[in-house]
Amino acid sequence: xxxxxxxxxxxxxxxxxxxxxxxxxxxxxxxxxxxxxxxxxxxxxxxxxxxxxxxxxxxxxxxxxxxxxxxxxxxxxxxxxxxxxxxxxxxxxxxxxxxxxxxxxxxxxxxxxxxxxxxxxxxxxxxxxxxxxxxxxxxxxxxxxxxxxxxxxxxxxxxxxxxxxxxxxxxxxxxxxxxxxxxxxxxxxxxxxxxx
Numbered sequence: 377x378x379x380x381x382x383x384x385x386x387x388x389x390x391x392x393x394x395x396x397x398x399x400x401x402x403x404x405x406x407x408x409x410x411x412x413x414x415x416x417x418x419x420x421x422x423x424x425x426x427x428x429x430x431x432x433x434x435x436x437x438x439x440x441x442x443x444x445x446x447x448x449x450x451x452x453x454x455x456x457x458x459x460x461x462x463x464x465x466x467x468x469x470x471x472x473x474x475x476x477x478x479x480x481x482x483x484x485x486x487x488x489x490x491x492x493x494x495x496x497x498x499x500x501x502x503x504x505x506x507x508x509x510x511x512x513x514x515x516x517x518x519x520x521x522x523x524x525x526x527x528x529x530x531x532x533x534x535x536x537x538x539x540x541x542x543x544x545x546x547x548x549x550x551x552x553x554x555x556x557x558x559x560x561x562x563x564x565x566x567x568x569x570x571x572x
Contacts, residue, residue: 435484442477446484453488455481455561459497459515460554466503468514470522478519481561482526489566493528495520495535496560498542500553505539513537519559 436446445456462474470478485493497512497519516535524530545552 435480435487438480439477439484442474444477444481451565453490453563453565455485457481457519457559457561458554459557459559462559463515463518466511468511468518470518478522479526482523482528485523485528485561485563488563490532490563491566492532492534493520493523493561493563495523495533496562497535497537498544498556498558498560499538499540500543500556501540501547502553503540508539509537511537512539515559519561523561 439446439455443458443461447454447456462471462478463469464471495516497514497516499508499512501508503511513535514537516537520533520535523533540556543552543556544558545555547553547556
């Protein structure tokens with residue numbers, strides 16, 4: 377017997393949870409009509425919540441297919457962008473071929489309530505620290521300017537060049553050095569009761 381049924385979408389899951397929860401709450405307030413009204417309202421609210429989750433998962437999947445990692449730990453969101461594809465070699469000039477991907481990144485960031493956004497550039501150890509600091513500072517500024525031009529409030533964005541500090545992989549291999557050459561966009565998500 378095959379029990380591998382496809383999982384319902386987050387929108388459908390949210391609607392189902394909302395219907396059950398709303399019906400239960402509605403029946404407590406008015407057993408005659410509260411169950412139906414509560415179920416309908418709960419289902420609608422659950423569908424909205426589920427739809428937001430589904431859209432975020434879709435964009436996150438699209439970013440992952442382009443090498444961009446989204447890491448969420450508690451309220452902190454960290455987006456790791458490999459610089460090898462998104463900048464020309466040893467340059468702070470963004471590669472225009474990747475603007476459509478960066479635009480998806482902007483949509484993802486814009487959809488999350490947040491405070492300040494830190495854009496930090498990192499390098500490998502193949503260049504001196506002075507040059508690495510200058511290059512990563514310019515790359516971080518280029519990404520911050522791109523976010524600003526696409527509608528992310530400039531007052532909350534601050535770029536920072538970190539040079540060769542804080543490697544996330546070994547610099548002894550080409551793969552490790554490629555992972556160390558990155559932009560990290562970090563911000564804390566603000567939780568509001570009216571997020572949904």
